[in-house]
Amino acid sequence: MIISVASGKGGTGKTLVTTNLAASVGEVELLDCDVEEPNSYLFFPDRDGETSFDCKVMIPKIDQDKCTRCGRCSEFCAYNALAVFPQDLLLFKELCHGCGGCAMVCPEGAISEGTRPIGKIFRARSGEVALLWGELSVGEPMATPLIRSVKAEARGDLVLIDSPPGTACPVIEAVRGSDFCLLVTEPTPFGLYDLSIAVQVVREMEIPCGVVVNRSGIGDRGVYDYCDREKIPILLEIPMERKIAELYSRGLLFSREMTEWQERFAGLLVRIEEVIG
Structure with a gap:
């Protein structure tokens, strides 16, 4: 099963969700397809067997x-x-x-x-999580060939893809072929606007989707009303908590420090499987 995590904009929490989900569900392969600025691997400092090769x-x-x-x-x-x-x-x-x-x-x-x-592809392992990411060379204008090559190297039965921000060609290449697209948003007018564009993209690609609301408790009810109208399931809410932000800013997986969240992220995977049917 391939699950891509996208958002429509940067800074909503794609990497937060993808890394904590990977760490909570066990045997998984995590692909960072944000090849212009990959950072998922930084949350797994205990990496073993890191190798790289040219793309x-x-x-x-x-x-x-x-x-x-x-x-x-x-x-x-x-x-x-x-x-x-x-x-x-x-x-x-x-x-x-x-x-x-x-x-x-x-x-x-x-x-x-x-x-x-045009860049390099890296592979490493951290416990049960296999890490795979690309790094585009400085000055290269096209990310899609490297994203395509990173995805071609995936070997796991469960693959999580941390997508680039936005809804342009790199995102489309990252989510292409996914069994499910998890859309991360925030409950603000900006979050709603970008979420609506991302939903149009994945529906055009005929990929089922669900929503994670990050920083819940701020903003307004626009995102919730939109998901209700469009019949898009809200699969998880992550509250606006200072402790989560502090842990993330230090490069730590908050689900490992706040252990109750491991079960919640594992439940997120179960809900995704239920939506896919």
Whole structure:
């Protein structure tokens, strides 16, 4: 079973929920797909066997001697990654999506497939929790290929995915293929607005969803009324408590310090399984 955790905005508590859920349910694989700023692994300092390897993507490799500057590759590329000049063919590697189409349409066979690294993938283990995360190299504009590669490395029977913030391409790639999407929100007008956008995304992708309300007790009833109208189950509420915030700010899993929450997070998984049916 693959459960992704998303929110529609940053700072609502995706990592808080994902890490504490992973620590409470036992044998699980935790994927941090927020590859631009991964931090889930920081909550598991007792990591063993940490390894890493490069994530590489395909880019065209151009033989300038064979190239006749016909321009077919540039015409084909939907992302303007190739520019043809009378004496040169330029490749803008950051724009390339690695589809390989330019090599297929080149009549002279001047383009072959090469690779380049865009980041690293890390793997470690902390007790019963297997950790897997990606780290995008500085200056790289596209996170989705690395997210796709991180997900391809998943091996567990129960996989939890800590998604990036927002509802753009990285989030869509992170939640794609999930059996369930857990949406974390806060009971404020901002939380409601971003939650409604996230719900539209997962419904378009036909992924069942439920809500965790973080910092409950602040704001208003807008989120609750919205979930009631849209028939979206609220599976857990985490109150606005100073102790939880203090533990989180110190990089500690509050469910390990406030042990009653271990049973509540384990119950969250049971409720997700009931919703999926």
